[in-house]
Amino acid sequence: MGLKHSSVVAAPRDEVFAWHQRPGAVVRLTPPWMPVTIKQEATDLSDGVAVLGFPLGFDWIARHSSAVVPERFVDELDTPLVRNVVKWRHTHSFAAEGDSATRISDEIDSNVPGFLLRSMLEYRHRQLADDLAARQRAVAAGMRPLTVAVTGAHGTIGTALTALLSTVGHTVIKLVRRPATNPDERQWDPANPAPALLEGVDAVIHLAGASIAGRFTAAHKRGLRESRIGPTRALASLAAATDGGPSVFVSASAIGYYGSDRHDDVLTEESERGSGFLANLVDDWEQASEPASAGGLRVVRVRTGLVQTPAGGVLKVQFPLFAAGLGGRLGSGDQWQAWIGIDDLLDIYHRALYDPNLSGPVNAVAPSPVRNREYAATLARVLHRPALVPVPSFGPQLILGAEGARELAEASQRVVPARLEELGHTFRYPDLEGALRHLLGKA
Template structure:
């Protein structure tokens, strides 16, 4: 059984083939709804091996061979027991389309039903096209290869971001809590970082921090705060004190800065701080990066909205419920949700590295926030499921407590990306429906 699918991308063939050769390509092309994680990437398309981890401890070992740069490479399944059950040969062809375009052709010879493969290939082609377009915009905006030190690189956002950066030609050095493994990992002591930790680094991206989700007990509050304020301040000081070190310091932040409920007020970066625990936490978190700014670094605080990906966060929890027809709005559904697709989020982080116009707080949200009932209706429609249920506020209160419910589950924040909009930033998905259809592989005809 065979399946062939192709797309034309706006980039020369040599550039497209080089993109596939760089670390992170397989991460960028793996659909987020698939139950798979990348355990190892192939380092050579002519004779390398990638390992993908599936449920039940099964590993899919893809052996690359037969590369003819920049025209073709092949991967074949080479792992027991899967190869006893599954036939798989995937040929990647690249054809020149004058003047400077490339036809990317995927030819799969397999006994896997074609219906299971079509959405995967469609996602890969959309993602490749969008990543190459974002790369072209970055080059036009002054991007050059950088060495970027990153904390939190193994989280949901960090994994996607590290892959985007490396496929764009940057070197990513992962700052890890344990012993560093290889030249691109360094051990990071959060309380007392080594003086040479950031030596040879052009920019720092600081993502690490304990999950905010949970009941706001004193212990949980301490964990949230201690994992953010002190480490951010120590890292910012080190960045400022490193001779010939980083010139840019980009730190995660959150729209919790604006407080849990501002009504229908449209919130831009210049809007006043709100009230509540998270508003205070986020303000202190951003203040902790001040040593880097005082040292002359350009500091960017990425105030992130509700990140959309079935690989993590809110959508990961809601996806199976809505897919089963059991989803619905929370409470009265009137609360505003400022959301962003994960690929748009990592684009913003990337732009923060090279665009001198980005500094201070940046709202990393899509241009069109929605109310919770609209979010729920859109997700149900994308999944072709009814929306029959409404989740009473009592449900999250049992899990998160009164304060956690107010600050998280029922938070209403009509946040807009005013700074990015003023700079003419291009969003891959400015509307929720297109973002969810891409992320969930539901791009076929939808009901009216």
């Protein structure tokens, strides 16, 4: 029993093969709906080992071999005992189609039923094509290889972003709070970062911060502020003070800046700040990066909307409910939701590194915000399920408290990416249904 899948990408074969050799390739190609943790990537396609962690402590060990650059490589299951039961040999082939295109072919010889693998292969091919296209746009716009320091690198967004950055050719240094254990890590103290922390670094991407999700108690709100304001100011100050250090400082931010209910107002980067706890928090968070601006760095503040990925965030919570046919609108369903697919968010962070025209606040949202009832109907349609079970407004209040429900679950923000659209930015998935189909393997 086996499965074959083939497609053509608009990139030279040498470039396509080199992409697969870089750190992060396995992360970028692993579907986000799969319950997999990448424990180890192969450092050599001729004789390397990748380890994928599955639930219940099961590790899938894949040994690479038979590499012929730039034509093919093979990975085979090498997990003790399991390899006597599960058959797996995956041949990756690359054939040049002219000077600027490559036919990618995956052939899997396995006793795993093919229908379980087809959506995975379709996702991998689409993801690779999109990543290569994004890289080509960046190169055409003047991108050069950089050394990028990233905080929050092991979160949902950070894991995906560091993989994207390394596969397009950047060197990534992960700033971690524990002692560094790998050459690509440096330990940092958010309250008092070491003076040499950013030496040799061209750019900083600052993602770290406690999760906003949770009941809005005094302790939770204090934790949100303490994890953002002080560490951002300390890192921005260090970036400005490091001789020969970063020239770009990119900081996470949020559309909570605009307040929880702006009715039908179309919100751009020029719109005034809203009111409420999150609006105040985000404003202070953005101001905390001001030392970098004062030091002459180009500063980009990425005001992120509702990130779509089944690996985390709101979609991770809603996916199983809608898949079981238990999903529906929240309350009236009239509230606006400014969303963005995770890969489009990564492209925005990447663009912030190399595009000198991008500075200040940037709305990281898709160009087509939707009302909550449309979001629910679209997700249900993608999953071939009804959306008939509305969530009463008191539901989120039980989990988040009245203030948290008002500022998160019931927030209505019709935010648009005006600055990116001015620059002619290309979105991989400008419409919600296309994004959800790709992310959930329903293409």
